Amino acid sequence: MPRIRLEGLVKRYGDFEVLHGIDLEMEENEFTVFVGPSGCGKSTTLRMIAGLETVSDGEIFIDDRPVSHLEPKARDLAMVFQDYALYPHLDVARNMSFALRLQKVPKAEINKKVGDVARMLGLTDYLHRKPAELSGGQRQRVAMGRALTRDSSTFLFDEPLSNLDAKLRGQMRAELALMRQQVQKNMIYVTHDQIEAMTLADRIVVMHGGYIQQHGTPEELYKNPANKFVAGFLGSPPMNFLDASVEDRGGELFVTGAGFSISLTQKRQQNIQKADLRNVTLGIRPSDLRFNPNAPEDASLDLKVVVSEYIGAQSVLICDCAGQKIEVELKSDTPIGLGETLRFEVNADAIHLFDREREVAL
Numbered sequence: 001m002p003r004i005r006l007e008g009l010v011k012r013y014g015d016f017e018v019l020h021g022i023d024l025e026m027e028e029n030e031f032t033v034f035v036g037p038s039g040c041g042k043s044t045t046l047r048m049i050a051g052l053e054t055v056s057d058g059e060i061f062i063d064d065r066p067v068s069h070l071e072p073k074a075r076d077l078a079m080v081f082q083d084y085a086l087y088p089h090l091d092v093a094r095n096m097s098f099a100l101r102l103q104k105v106p107k108a109e110i111n112k113k114v115g116d117v118a119r120m121l122g123l124t125d126y127l128h129r130k131p132a133e134l135s136g137g138q139r140q141r142v143a144m145g146r147a148l149t150r151d152s153s154t155f156l157f158d159e160p161l162s163n164l165d166a167k168l169r170g171q172m173r174a175e176l177a178l179m180r181q182q183v184q185k186n187m188i189y190v191t192h193d194q195i196e197a198m199t200l201a202d203r204i205v206v207m208h209g210g211y212i213q214q215h216g217t218p219e220e221l222y223k224n225p226a227n228k229f230v231a232g233f234l235g236s237p238p239m240n241f242l243d244a245s246v247e248d249r250g251g252e253l254f255v256t257g258a259g260f261s262i263s264l265t266q267k268r269q270q271n272i273q274k275a276d277l278r279n280v281t282l283g284i285r286p287s288d289l290r291f292n293p294n295a296p297e298d299a300s301l302d303l304k305v306v307v308s309e310y311i312g313a314q315s316v317l318i319c320d321c322a323g324q325k326i327e328v329e330l331k332s333d334t335p336i337g338l339g340e341t342l343r344f345e346v347n348a349d350a351i352h353l354f355d356r357e358r359e360v361a362l
Contacts, residue, residue, distance in 0.1 A: 002076075002153050003028055004049065004186065008058035011044050018044055020210045021058065026203075031180055031187045035197040036207035036233070042190045043158055045207075049188065050079050050156050062154075078147035079156040082163065084139045086131040086146075092118075093127040096145045110149075117148045120182055121175070137168045144179070154186040161196065173199055194234050198222070206230050228281060228359040231352055237286045237316055239352070240326045244282040246272060246353070254298070255282050255353065259322030263298040265348045272353075272362065280362065283352035286316065286329035291336070295345035303328065304341045 009022040019041045026032045034042040047053040049060055051072035060068050067075050078099075086095050093114055094101075100110045118124045121141045131139055140160055147155050161169045173196060180187065180200070191197055197204050198218045205215040206229075214226040218234075225231035231239045244257035246264075253264045253272055262282075264272070289301065303319035303326060310332055317328040317336065328344055336342065353362040 002063040005061040010057035012056040018210050029184055031202045033189045033197040033201035034205045035191055040207040041210045042207045046156055046158055046190045050077055051075055076153045077156055078150045078152040080143050080147050080160050082159045084143045088131050091128050091130055092142050095142055096149050099150050113149045117145045121145050136164050137172055157189040159191055226361055228354045231283050237327045240284045242282045242324050245279045246277050260301050262346055279356040281354040281356055286327045288347040288350040289328045289344040291330055291334055292345040293343050295343050300343050300345050302341055302343050305338055
């Protein structure tokens with residue numbers, strides 16, 4: 001499989017620049033997911049790779065071959081669109097084989113490829129149906145099947161699950177993960193859904209404001225976010241942020257704020273420089289707070305429970321910490337009453353500190 005490299009990729013619409021010099025290399029046989037809020041530039045990047053948008057500056061390389069000047073059909077890529085883009089007058093089999101028939105591929109080979117892909121995607125019983133006779137999830141499978149029958153080196157997915165309801169999205173995520181195991185190809189996937197990104201990606205590329213904020217494995221980005229944006233975007237419920245400062249008390253460092261003073265671990269203290277003894281933002285994930293009435297004061301937060309959201313085995317508490325909102329994730333059978341002020345032990349190894357002004361991780 002080819003490697004795909006973006007060098008200084010810029011996109012402008014008139015005087016308005018939406019991508020500001022993107023540099024990225026995608027490895028062979030890698031499932032790369034671009035994720036970020038609407039308008040961050042992720043779909044524009046994908047469409048430039050596909051050849052559906054022109055490159056204003058920079059270059060796209062596929063196996064060290066510059067391709068920005070090539071037509072889409074010359075790049076050996078197949079794309080799955082958000083709106084399926086199926087031909088309503090053609091049945092499933094003819095939709096899936098459309099590109100092969102244009103290429104004058106022999107009929108026997110077309111039938112074999114369509115049959116193999118249909119079996120993999122569970123579409124064998126639907127080959128003679130029209131798109132209007134299918135559910136949203138089935139139509140999306142057909143759109144993926146049409147791309148897979150082309151046997152391209154790289155598959156591009158532009159928010160393929162965004163039109164589906166929550167339950168169907170979950171099912172399709174599982175099917176995509178299974179398909180990924182069976183199809184050893186490069187895949188580049190765009191989504192605004194961080195759960196899709198975390199569950200599907202070999203590597204996540206987080207974008208915001210036309211820049212790449214960070215890229216790496218899901219675990220790397222979750223455990224070691226480069227900045228406050230990445231920390232808050234990945235994870236559900238999202239990370240809590242509290243205004244704080246780092247103080248040196250006789251050689252021991254504490255992160256302090258309204259209503260709390262938490263002792264930093266030795267490992268964290270080793271990473272704190274003298275210049276970092278200033279105002280910071282403290283980041284704590286909801287799952288890193290544990291209800292413990294006996295927790296020491298320098299390793300806990302006292303929180304007033306404002307709202308309890310029951311979601312089955314887990315509940316999410318929305319609490320007040322001296323005027324700042326903070327969420328806690330815990331088992332639903334924990335005896336919690338609204339309006340109570342309770343002590344939650346902080347997993348000190350899992351806290352994050354960010355520069356208050358630049359919002360980068362310390």
